[in-house]
Amino acid sequence: MYRDELEIQIRMKSYRALLNISLLLLMVPFDGCRKIPVFVVQGNVSEFYTGSSVEGVNIRLSYSPVSYGSVSTGFESITSTVTDANGDYMLEFEEPSTASYRLVTKRDGYVDEVRTVAATEWSSDQDNTEDFNVYLDVELELIFTKASFDGSALFQLGRHSVGCSSCCLDQQSYFVNADTTITCRVYGNQQIPFTITRIGQGAAAEESGVLEVTEGSYQQSCSF
Numbered sequence: 001m002y003r004d005e006l007e008i009q010i011r012m013k014s015y016r017a018l019l020n021i022s023l024l025l026l027m028v029p030f031d032g033c034r035k036i037p038v039f040v041v042q043g044n045v046s047e048f049y050t051g052s053s054v055e056g057v058n059i060r061l062s063y064s065p066v067s068y069g070s071v072s073t074g075f076e077s078i079t080s081t082v083t084d085a086n087g088d089y090m091l092e093f094e095e096p097s098t099a100s101y102r103l104v105t106k107r108d109g110y111v112d113e114v115r116t117v118a119a120t121e122w123s124s125d126q127d128n129t130e131d132f133n134v135y136l137d138v139e140l141e142l143i144f145t146k147a148s149f150d151g152s153a154l155f156q157l158g159r160h161s162v163g164c165s166s167c168c169l170d171q172q173s174y175f176v177n178a179d180t181t182i183t184c185r186v187y188g189n190q191q192i193p194f195t196i197t198r199i200g201q202g203a204a205a206e207e208s209g210v211l212e213v214t215e216g217s218y219q220q221s222c223s224f
Contacts, residue, residue: 036094036095037094037095037124038092038093038094038095038124039091039092039093039094039095039122039123039124039128040090040091040092040127040128041061041090041091041092041103041122041128041129041130042088042089042090042091042127042128042129042130043088043089043129043130043131043132044083044086044087044088044089044131044132045057045059045083045087045089045105045131045132045133045134046087046131046132046133046134047133047134047135047136047189048133048134048135048187048189049135049187049188049189049190050189053083053085053086053087053088054083054087054107054110054134055083055084055085055086055087056082056083056107057082057083057087057089057105057106057107057110057132057134058080058081058082058105058106058107059080059081059082059083059089059091059103059104059105060077060080060103060104060106061077061078061079061080061091061093061101061102061103062075062076062077062078062101062102062104063075063076063078063096063098063100063101063102063119064076064098064099064100064101064102065096065097065098066097066098066099067097075102078091078093078096078101079091079092079093095124098119099118099119100116100117100118100119101116101117101119101122102114102115102116102117103115103117103130103132105132105134107134109136109137109215109216110134110135110136110137111134111135111136111137111164111187113132113134115130115132117130135161135164135187135188136187136188136189136214136215137185137187137188138185138186138187138188138213138214138215138216138217138218139183139184139185139216139217139218140168140183140184140185140186140211140213140217140218140220141181141182141183141217141218141219141220142155142174142181142182142183142219142220142222143180143181143219143220143221143222144176144179144180144181144182144221144222144223144224145179145221145222145223145224146177146178146179146223146224147223147224148200148224150200150201151177151198151199151200151224152175152176152177152198152199152200152224153175153176153177153196153197153198153199153222153224154173154174154175154196154197154199155173155174155175155176155194155195155196155197155222156171156172156173156174156194156195156196157169157170157171157172157192157193157194158170158171158192158193158194158195159171159193160186160187160190160192161186161187161190164185164186164187166185167184167185167186167187168184168185168186176224186213186218187213188213188214188215188216189213189214189215190211190213191210191211191212191213192210192211192213193208193209193210193211194208194209194210194211194220195207195208195209196209196222196224198224199224200224
């Protein structure tokens with residue numbers, strides 16, 4: 001009888017120990033099952049000068065990996081999407097180990113936009129919004145034709161394409177004294193002022209005008 005009671009007590013203690021261990025395991029999170037935060041980034045893409053929505057823009061998201069405390073100087077792709085008819089887009093992805101993200105917009109006929117975002121600016125528990133204003137990429141062709149034997153001209157573009165490092169220079173003067181074609185790039189959907197001063201036989205006459213630049217390519221012909 002005594003032995004039976006002792007065995008029961010031992011079993012009860014074993015059950016209690018197993019129960020306590022089970023409870024402790026439930027209280028300690030298991031890293032292998034830890035849920036990785038999911039980020040959502042959304043926004044709108046519009047043309048800078050008109051404010052109209054731009055459909056079909058490819059939005060590519062990449063990140064700079066962090067490994068063993070070292071931040072990579074390169075960027076690895078995460079995901080991409082395309083803007084809808086309203087110019088809206090949404091990206092959804094699991095949080096990587098990174099110090100910064102990079103967003104790139106691409107569409108034929110438009111200038112690429114590149115934006116770097118610090119990892120601390122986005123969170124899985126907030127609305128992450130990144131809107132873009134994009135520019136039409138236009139080739140401007142200035143065609144000068146000499147109409148008189150001793151004629152020459154001074155052509156100057158007014159202020160335009162603000163912030164564009166690869167566009168025709170603001171306030172740039174071009175002196176021409178022969179048939180000449182000058183080609184450079186500008187942003188589309190602009191009205192670009194210009195002046196041309198025609199010089200001939202000791203006299204000069206200045207004319208002002210506006211280039212109504214839209215998209216694709218634009219030609220302006222001037223004789224002197």
